[in-house]
Amino acid sequence: MPDRKKIAVIVAGGSGLRMGSTIPKQFMEIGGKPVLHHTINAFRHAYPDIRIVLVIPEAHSAYIAPLLVSFDAPPSITIVHGGETRFHSVKNGLATITEPAVVFVHDGVRALISPELVRRCCEGALAKGNAIPAIEVKDSLREVDDEGNLAVDRSRFRIIQTPQTFLSEQLLPAFGQPYDPLFTDEASVAERFGAEIHLVEGEERNIKITRPLDLAIAEVLLATNK
Template sequence: MNNIVTAIVLAAGQGKRMNTPVAKQFLCLRDKPVIYYSLKAFEESCVDRIILVTGKEQVEYCREHIVDQYHFKKVTQVIEGGKERYDSVWQALRHAETSDYVLIHDGARPFIQSKLIDTIIEKVIEYKACVVGTHVKETVKVVDKQGYIIDTPDRDTLWSAQTPQAFEYNTLIKAYTEFYMGNQKDELGITDDAMVFARYAKLPIKMIEGDYSNLKLTTLEDLTLAEVILSRLLCE
């Protein structure tokens, strides 16, 4: 029996650090919105369906001007997200109840490639939980609250986590349910799904080598770099 794989693409963030009137996932990159590129990659991958999570005011816009306009057949649902990232994931998980595996991706990472998505699908079936990442290039310092260096971790053990992050659905929804049953959500500093999974499922998570071009657009400077990356990808 075939596994059902659902991609959850998050596009509900405000992108305040970008300091633009339009949310970063809807900014134009070569005449197409940023969110188009990640949706296209998932559309061309082996995922079975896509749930797009966006802000309340953008739900109809996304349906008409992104999903319909660009003919994304695998986008089966466009839903309203929540206040925090984990709220949006929680909403999407409850709409993905027939899934065997889920891939969770930041819509502000437009350069994820279908080939890497397919690799992640293979790996999550094997390991039950995995995260895309890249080796840290720079030497990393740990500092105290006063700004003094207190440690220099071994760079060989350090990775920058990216998305997609992929999990066996039943295990992840149980972890998120336990997370939401608690009353310390704001105190835990949860910034990605692997943190929820590690804390509540208490199972190992496999790191899968990704691509340095899988950039998350955060600042205006990232848009300049994105143009360069897109030019290179279009030439390949």
């Protein structure tokens, strides 16, 4: 297979409500830089020629200029406005892709992702059409329904992360489907369209920064680089 373009669609539609902040969480700082700075840098370190598509709410446009000046050499970023749901936001980002590519769809607030995981996902997608990072469940689980709850075998479950990575010819047609509330991530969309989903090893540190505790943990992990 010839070398393909790499495109990262970074979805950053969150607010600062759960952080208790008026600043959207993806633009808050860790290590003296906006969260999105670290997210974008991981992809650039993995593949210096990668194209970044940043999907944000139109209301957050004023935060883009400060983000860009946080880089020594400002990256080339395509800005796309988000939609009503994650599905629609990702679909808006995918609409910018017009050539065969390896497409990473990543949560903007997963700022501690390593370049190694980005490359592992790319290699998995090139080999099998898609690569979805996942980690083992370490806590006990119980399944709850209207009749009670039941212990389940946690070894049968995985925690799913991003970047969910696909060849463009698999992902783009899948997003032509009508929206379904059961589409919680890109893997569920592609699976509904007939794709077999392939998991790759994720990273414990690839946390989603959504609450003050997450921000504090991210600061420590960033400082210790462990």
